[in-house]
Amino acid sequence: MLTSLYVEGQTWFHRAPVRAKLIALLALSIALFATNSPLLLLPAFLLCGGLYFSLGLTLRQAFARVGVVFFTILVLAVVNLFLIPVPDVLALVLRLMALVLFAAAVTATTTIGAFMDEVTVLLRPLERLGLVRAADVSLALGLVLRFVPDIFARYQAIREAHRARGVPIRPLTIIGPLIILTLKDADTIAAAIDARGFRRQ
Amino acid sequence: MDIRLTDCSVRFGDREALHPLTLALGERRIGIIGLNGSGKTTFARLINGLVKPTTGRVEVNGLDTVKDDRAVLAEAGFIFQNPQHQLIMPIVSDDIAFGLKNRGLPAKEISLRTEAVLARFGVSHLARRRVHELSGGETQLVAMASVVVTGPKILILDEPTNQLDLRNRRMVADTIEALDEDTIVITHDLGLVERVERLLLFHEGRLIADGSPGETIRYYHEVAGC
Amino acid sequence: MNTRDLVLIALFAAIVVVLGLIPPITLGFIPVPITAQSMGVMLAGCIIGARRAALSFLLFVLLVAIGLPVLSGGRGGLAILAGPSGGFIIGWAVAAYITGLIAERVIRPGISEGRQLIGFFLASVVGGILVLYAIGVPWLSFVTGTPLVAAAGGSLAFIPGDLVKAGIATLAARAVYAGYPLLPARA
Structure with a gap:
């Protein structure tokens, strides 16, 4: 019960420092929302997908983790088809899926201990203020x-x-x-x- | 140990949990018995400062439980009636290490002390186990280890053999008897206090017998009416 | 913060995790199954009060973020927070706080059982539904591009289920208040 979603592995993404991964996730989310062009979003989606599926998860596990989120995204996309232009819908789907895949990749390659070390660093300013x-x-x-x-x-x-x-x-x-x-x-x-x-x- | 109570009483609301009492305890092995609700657990909690006296004062090895409460907690370790509640980290060795970490000890020292205390209680094999998967006897031993590791001079054990089967009871009883620390054992398990140096009997918030185990246990049967 | 508050915050977060393990119930007249976990916000606010409830849910969101599968259905991780419903999860802490704030103001010892029930229900509906949707729906609209009006209209489908949850949370909160009151009273 309550085993982390971390997956044992030795890929370069496993070895990358947690802080770098979290900053990359933040930067990626800003960058993806800054563009609407499918020409940029499609490669981003493919790269994030490639990264996520190369981490040593079985296909089944990999899909199980993002399945529900993808399902929600697709349902909303179908609704969107009636409301906004088709290229925009495509851009939205690609952007969100890329982001979700990258986030899932960070989760799969970071242990709870490593996350907690970063949390401790993030809390330092609050700690100095005596808040926590x-x-x-x-x-x-x-x-x-x-x-x-x-x-x-x-x-x-x-x-x-x-x-x-x-x-x-x-x-x-x-x-x-x-x-x-x-x-x-x-x-x-x-x-x-x-x-x-x-x-x- | 050197425990002194001076005119000490405890009141919860309008209920007198412990009537005024003056007492000095100097022995190494002390037992406390009494019926349910007799005040024995209140007395035990008074000694390590978990309960503060309403009147009078309590001193443990020269430390006042009100003024020096942090120091008293370090001096007198408490093992709770339900040791499950006392183990608060998910993995056994993490739980034992946690108390040391908060004292700012270096990591190397922490792991050495953790290993040593687990070995001392014969539970080294449980180091990486999950706390909630331990058996009753294992939980009790780990709970003792988790308190002893911080170096208290006195150990107060509240019903340490509660809910243990015969074999585990024996094992825990032997472990307590072999402890280097001074002990105060609160229990309904009369076998556990047969060989203490001094046995106290509480009844309705008063200390009514104080002496050798044989005498005190005789009184206890009279009070209980069986 | 005293140790007891810290323990209550952690235990409530643990209860919310366990609520996620209880199988969802389906009611005939409501399109979406009811998960016990989504009642957690209302329960926390009504039972342990604004401040502790909010901290409990911040702790819970931390559990999600660091990759523990604590959401109902065994979900968790940063992917959920990055997805369309991320706003609802992040909004839980605020929703629990508002629920608690209302409950603390309305409920005090000595008021009739009926008024307690109304108070808990009001707190659950305002905090656990209105506030939560006020955060979750615009977030969803922003990340998925679905126009706000359509997103809000779509979420109406969840309202009947949410009202049932508020009802159950009200009764549970009232039972806990009678058996073991923890809600701080506010003048």
């Missing part, structure tokens, strides 16, 4: 990863209990108890964090 502590962000992230399996197990237990008592399984009767039981742990978890000195200045 990077250590708190990684602690919160750790807590989520730690407790998702427990909360899911609790969800299944509540569902079982419903079944055992012959009560129909409705989201409402499950969500209420699930939230109460989970949030009630907050005090003990917070006490444990303080007792272990995790947030020492």
Whole structure:
């Protein structure tokens, strides 16, 4: 449960520094929105697609990751056909798909640890202003990863209990108890964090 | 250990959780027993500053739990009744390392200490395991390791054998007995406190017996009416 | 921020992840299946209040951005944020904040159950639907080029489902408020 979308690999894109990839993504999104010419957008789309499909994902995995987004883009494109000129629709589809492919490529080649190091750097100015502590962000992230399996197990237990008592399984009767039981742990978890000195200045 | 309570009481709202108490604890192995709601957990939390006294004061190895609360937390480690709640990072070794990281230790030192403490509790093989996949006994040992690694001199254990099967109970009990740190064990498991140096019995927020395990356990049976 | 707030923020983000694992329900009279996760915004605002709910969703968006498949259907990663519905996901934090703000102002101990229900429903509809669409629809229109009016018209199809969600979130929030109140009260 909750394994990252990172894919093991040794391609040049895997080895490229995370910061460079994120800056490239930002630059690409600005550049793609600056042009409307299919002559520029088509090569961009092909390059991003080529990059994404060369990262070691199987075709199936690769499509599964971007499938829903592509489907939405295509549905909206069909709607657009009735509303705006056809070359514009083509430009929009190519641009958005190129961007999505590049973004998916960054995700597939960057580990959570590497992302978090960049997040820590990005938070530095906020930290200097005293608005947030990077250590708190990684602690919160750790807590989520730690407790998702427990909360899911609790969800299944509540569902079982419903079944055992012959009560129909409705989201409402499950969500209420699930939230109460989970949030009630907050005090003990917070006490444990303080007792272990995790947030020492 | 050197724990001193002076005229110390705890009130939650209008409920007196602990009646005024003056007490000095100097032994290495101390046990605390009592019925549910007798005040024993309040007493334990008082000692490491998780609960602050409403009146009076508590000193742990010369540190006041109100004035020096950070230092007291470092001096007296607490292992919670449900150790699941205490392990807060997804992977065992990350969890143990996290407490050290926040003390600004160098990475090399952190990994050495983490390995050492896992070896000390005989759970080196669990280092890369996910916390939520550990068994009850494993969770308890890892929870102890995660507290001991930061170097407290006193360990307070709240129901450490709760929900453990016979074999795990034995293993955890042996581990506690062999600890170098001074221990205070709060429990319903009388076998666990048979050999402590001093056993305290709480009842309705008062300390009603304080002595050798044999005597205190006899009182406990009287109070419980069975 | 105290440790308890930090833990509540993280636990709620974890609850939203788990809501994404619950199979979606289909109701006969509504064209789109209802995912429990999309109720998260309304639930968070109504249950833990504006500030914590917003931070909880910023944390959740961070999980998406760093490549964890936490969105319902196992989706995640930067590609989703770059796609047409990216605005809805980024808008969650603001929507949760507004939901919480309204709930904090309307709900206080001692008011009747009926007023609590109306308050939670109002907060869910304004924050979880109006505010969310006010961010998500223009974003979608911008990135896909679909004219704003058409995009807004199209999203009307989702409104009946959203109202059902607001209803469920209202009842759940009221149950949590009765059992374990966490919502800070505002004068």
